[in-house]
Structures are given as C-alpha cells and as structure tokens.
Amino acid sequence: MNTENYKIYDLRIPVNHKDLLVLADELDSIGLEFTKETIKTYDADGTPHWNDTKFPELRGCGVSFNGGSTGFEKGNPDAHSKDGHYIKTPRIFGWNEADANDVKDALVLASEKTSEYDFIFHDTTDYEEDPGERSWDASFNFFCMEKGLPLEQQPELIHPSTPNKPNKCQS
Numbered sequence: 001m002n003t004e005n006y007k008i009y010d011l012r013i014p015v016n017h018k019d020l021l022v023l024a025d026e027l028d029s030i031g032l033e034f035t036k037e038t039i040k041t042y043d044a045d046g047t048p049h050w051n052d053t054k055f056p057e058l059r060g061c062g063v064s065f066n067g068g069s070t071g072f073e074k075g076n077p078d079a080h081s082k083d084g085h086y087i088k089t090p091r092i093f094g095w096n097e098a099d100a101n102d103v104k105d106a107l108v109l110a111s112e113k114t115s116e117y118d119f120i121f122h123d124t125t126d127y128e129e130d131p132g133e134r135s136w137d138a139s140f141n142f143f144c145m146e147k148g149l150p151l152e153q154q155p156e157l158i159h160p161s162t163p164n165k166p167n168k169c170q171s
Helices: 018-029 068-074 097-113
Strands: 007-010 036-042 048-056 059-065 080-088 117-125 128-130 134-136 139-146
Touching: 018 048, 018 097, 059 139, 097 117, 097 139
Parallel strands: 007 080
Antiparallel strands: 036 048, 059 080, 080 139, 117 139, 128 134
16 A cells, blocks of 8 residues: 555644634624533532533544545545544534535634634534434534645645545544
8 A cells, every 4th residue: 555645634723722712702603502622620529510611622523635545545646634623513403505604604704813723614514313323413524724824835725626525524
C-alpha cells in the first residue's frame, strides 16, 4: 500500500478554546440546541454532579477526498483526508436547507469575531436509528483553520474537491 502521497489535514480546534465560546454564542443566537461539554463537580459531602459548560461538545470527524481508500491504496497524488469536528443537535431529526444555511451563516459570523480560528462548514447529518439497537443524533460537521495562514498553506477548504464518497463522521 503506497501512502507516500496521502495527506491528512488536522483541521480541529482544541477543546475548550476561547473561540468556541464565540461559536456557541452564534449558535445560541439562531436558536440551535446543541450538546455542550459537561464537567463533573462534587459537593462538600462528595456527591457528584454533572454540569453543562458553555462550550460545544466536539466530536471527531474525518472526511476523505479524491479517491478515498481507493486513492489511498493506489497512491493517488490528490487523495487526502481532513480531520474536523461535528456537533450534535438533538432536537433536529432532518435538516432542511434553511436550517443548514442558518448554521453556515453562524459559522461565518463566529469566524468574523474570533481571534485565532475560522470555522468552515462541511455538511449535516440527519438523525438515524437502528431499531432496537441504537440511534445517532443529527449533527453538523465543520473544520477549523488557524487565521492568517498563507493561501498556499491552506488545505482545499473554501472550494473543496468533489468528494468521492465522504466517510460517515459519526461512529
């Protein structure tokens, strides 16, 4: 297996980075309910409590472009993957165009207000269920890119290549 030409772009933001609070505010402003990070605290008597923070709960998302695993195996010089995030949206069962556009706009507005990262929308996934087994909340997938990167150092994000078949981000 020739992996010499395969590129992996790490387009994630550190958990609890201050720019995520800006993103959370923009998502709140459009009325989007999303999962938040929780922390465990203890009362004086040792009773544990789980408390939500303002930070979105980030999950990992990997997407393959230009050949996916086939391009990877053949050493396709254009094959690459992008590691990003998804945020679960438990009140949405199926995304419509207006809701997806609201999220896109919120990411753009958040990017205008952040100091270190830009947020780039990728796609959405609807609620899924394996009856009697398990279910997956709807979510939106996005990438984070450090501000100020010279254009030649930026992965294809603004005009990404047409994906062969993106990997499912949720597992």
